[in-house]
Amino acid sequence: MKEITIDYALRATWQAVARMYNEEAKHFGTTMAVGFTLLSIDPKTGTPSTALGPKMGMEATSLSRILKSMEEKGLIERRPNPEDGRGVLIHLTPFGLEKRGDSKDVVIRFNDVVRENxxxxxxxxxxxxxxxxxxxxxxxxxxxxxxxxx
Missing domain, CATH: 1.20.5 (Single alpha-helices involved in coiled-coils or other helix-helix interfaces)
Known part of the structure; x- marks a missing residue:
């Protein structure tokens, strides 16, 4: 191919960003996927577990594994949804809120540096x-x- 294709540029750039985020996440003892999940959970009201997958563009099985790991690490807790007796809300624990702040700082830093350049x-x-x-x-x-x- 003489030219780089649009899909290749998108994919290669996203893979570079994902590697960068995962390298940074290691400093906090976590992964990019956990950081992204922390940022996708409403810090005040929680988020229905069924809404997280579509919000993040993630398959239910992958998300289930991440949520189980996050619960074991004390980042989240599951509570019954008061508006839907069958549903579950994912809430951040105080530790989860702290780690959410770390994730937010990393994303803001990336955006700031790109905007500066x-x-x-x-x-x-x-x-x-x-x-x-x-x-x-x-x-x-x-x-x-x-x-x-x-």
Whole structure:
């Protein structure tokens, strides 16, 4: 291939970001997946366990493993959902709130450094392109019977 493909650039960049986050998470005795989960749980009201997977774009089995590990480490606790007797809310423990703060600091640092090194105009274009790609996928305009060019 003469040119780098869009999907390759996205995938390679995300893998580099994920490696970076995992390296940083090691300093806190955790992983990027745990940090992402901590940031996805509402720190005040908790989050229904059934809402976490879709919110994070994660399969239920992978999320179950992460939640079990987080519960064993004392980061979260499961409580009955008062609005749905069958449901469970995931709440952060005081330790989980502390680790959530660490995760938030790491994400903010990444964003700050990128913003210091990339102009607002370029970031605006980046987000515009990402939004278009997501919309094309959502609208099934890439792989549908009507989009085939061959």
């Amino acid at each position: 990339v102009s607002k105009e370029k970031l605006d274009h980046f987000f515009e392109v990402i939004e278009i790609i997501n919309q094309l996928i959502t609208d099934k305009k890439i792989y549908s019977k009507n989009s085939a060019t061959n």
